[in-house]
Amino acid sequence: MAKLLPGLLLSNFSKLSLNSLQNAPKFTACANSILSRAEKYSTQHTPYEIVNDDQDYGLPNDTIEKVNHQIAEKQQGRLFAVVQVCGKQHKITQRDVLIVEGYWPPECGEKILLNKVLVLGAAEFSLIGRPLVQQGLVNVEATVIEKTLSHTKTHFRKKRRKQYMRTKFFKIPQTFLRINSIKVSPDVNNPPEVQGLDNVIF
Amino acid sequence: MSNSHLFLKPAFITTPGQNGVGRYVCQLQRVVLKFCMSHGSSRGVREFIETRLLEFVKESPEVAVYLKPRRHKSPIIKAEYLNGETQWVNARQFTDDEVLKWLNLLKSQSSNRSGVRLRKLMHTDFPSIQGPWTPYLFRDPQLNLARFPSEELSRPLHGTKTATQQLFEIFEKQKAAQNANSS
Numbered sequence: 001m002a003k004l005l006p007g008l009l010l011s012n013f014s015k016l017s018l019n020s021l022q023n024a025p026k027f028t029a030c031a032n033s034i035l036s037r038a039e040k041y042s043t044q045h046t047p048y049e050i051v052n053d054d055q056d057y058g059l060p061n062d063t064i065e066k067v068n069h070q071i072a073e074k075q076q077g078r079l080f081a082v083v084q085v086c087g088k089q090h091k092i093t094q095r096d097v098l099i100v101e102g103y104w105p106p107e108c109g110e111k112i113l114l115n116k117v118l119v120l121g122a123a124e125f126s127l128i129g130r131p132l133v134q135q136g137l138v139n140v141e142a143t144v145i146e147k148t149l150s151h152t153k154t155h156f157r158k159k160r161r162k163q164y165m166r167t168k169f170f171k172i173p174q175t176f177l178r179i180n181s182i183k184v185s186p187d188v189n190n191p192p193e194v195q196g197l198d199n200v201i202f
Numbered sequence: 203m204s205n206s207h208l209f210l211k212p213a214f215i216t217t218p219g220q221n222g223v224g225r226y227v228c229q230l231q232r233v234v235l236k237f238c239m240s241h242g243s244s245r246g247v248r249e250f251i252e253t254r255l256l257e258f259v260k261e262s263p264e265v266a267v268y269l270k271p272r273r274h275k276s277p278i279i280k281a282e283y284l285n286g287e288t289q290w291v292n293a294r295q296f297t298d299d300e301v302l303k304w305l306n307l308l309k310s311q312s313s314n315r316s317g318v319r320l321r322k323l324m325h326t327d328f329p330s331i332q333g334p335w336t337p338y339l340f341r342d343p344q345l346n347l348a349r350f351p352s353e354e355l356s357r358p359l360h361g362t363k364t365a366t367q368q369l370f371e372i373f374e375k376q377k378a379a380q381n382a383n384s385s
Contacts, residue, residue, distance in 0.1 A: 077331075078328060078331055079331075080328075080331045090324065092324075092326075093326060093328050093331060095220075095223060095327060095328075096324065096325065096326045096327075096328075097215050097217055097324065097325045097326075098323065098324040098325075099215070099320070099323040099324065101323065107310075108226065108228070108309075108310045109226035109228075121331060121332060122331070123331060123332060126332075143222040143226055144222075144226075145217060145221045145222035145226055145312070146217070146221075146229075146310060146311060146312050147307070147310035147311070148307070148310065148311045148312075148315045149307065149315065149316075150320070151207060151210050151315075151316070151317070151318060151319045151320070152207070152316075153207060154206055154207065174323075176215070176217070178217070178221070178222030178223065180222070180223070
């Protein structure tokens with residue numbers, strides 16, 4: 001693995017943004033315009049950028065230190081996360097209940113770890129994965145509390161003037177998940193040397 | 203398109219007693235298998251009782267299973283939940299596999315979920331942590347002081363540059379280059 005600058009490491013694994021109003025970085029490039037912020041957050045595509053390896057693109061280290069300090073001192077408050085379960089993304093926080101639709105093997109009472117975390121957020125900071133937040137940094141635990149079937153859904157097809165009419169009824173299996181805890185370790189922007197081998201069996 | 207589901211009772215997710223916050227509690231209290239000893243429609247239920255019932259009971263010690271033979275009636279499975287609700291399933295002509303499947307479904311449910319349409323597939327007590335979005339989010343507070351009509355705020359947000367503007371820019375660049383060369 002090539003040696004990377006700390007700023008580049010950050011951009012490779014997770015992007016960090018401070019979004020409390022006091023700590024928000026100022027964009028001095030176009031500060032003289034009233035529309036600067038609107039332009040900054042517009043939906044227009046990002047222009048191509050030539051990345052200079054020598055330049056440090058990351059946030060100042062004290063920002064990361066502040067976040068790590070907040071997590072270590074447990075001052076971050078309630079956390080939320082965006083996780084992907086069975087192909088769908090859910091925004092969750094502790095004690096939420098969410099329903100996973102379709103056939104899904106986990107049984108009632110089983111505790112599972114949701115480890116596809118796309119975003120982790122607190123009141124004052126967000127960790128944004130690209131696409132996933134570093135494995136092992138965030139720990140989302142959930143319990144399966146119920147497995148039922150949905151209400152009867154009707155599938156009705158008809159072709160006019162063709163004597164064709166089909167009605168089908170079906171129910172979808174549903175799994176209720178209770179989110180037990182969302183935990184972060186105060187180790188932001190410190191990825192291990194080798195990644196992606198957690199689930200690999202040699 | 204059929205709209206029959208619109209007449210179902212709409213509801214949000216309910217979970218009994220914060221189930222799963224501490225530990226998980228099975229919500230099925232007891233199950234009564236009612237069947238006939240002689241009729242053909244109860245054959246699957248009888249087979250289930252003979253071969254698989256003990257296994258099911260061992261797997262689920264929190265559920266009380268009762269057997270109630272009765273003459274010349276179709277078999278049913280009656281379930282009673284911890285919240286007092288009852289639900290019954292007509293088990294006529296079921297095979298033993300089907301009986302086991304329905305029993306497992308009743309065991310994993312917390313109440314009778316049929317006849318209710320869920321309006322949302324999630325429930326949260328904390329809808330927003332970083333604050334809800336408002337139109338003023340990430341906007342410059344200077345906007346509050348803007349005087350209208352304002353030329354800057356009236357122009358399109360992401361308009362392309364006009365030919366005149368482009369010419370002006372080229373002219374400015376050339377001027378800058380000349381200045382740099384001369385100095």
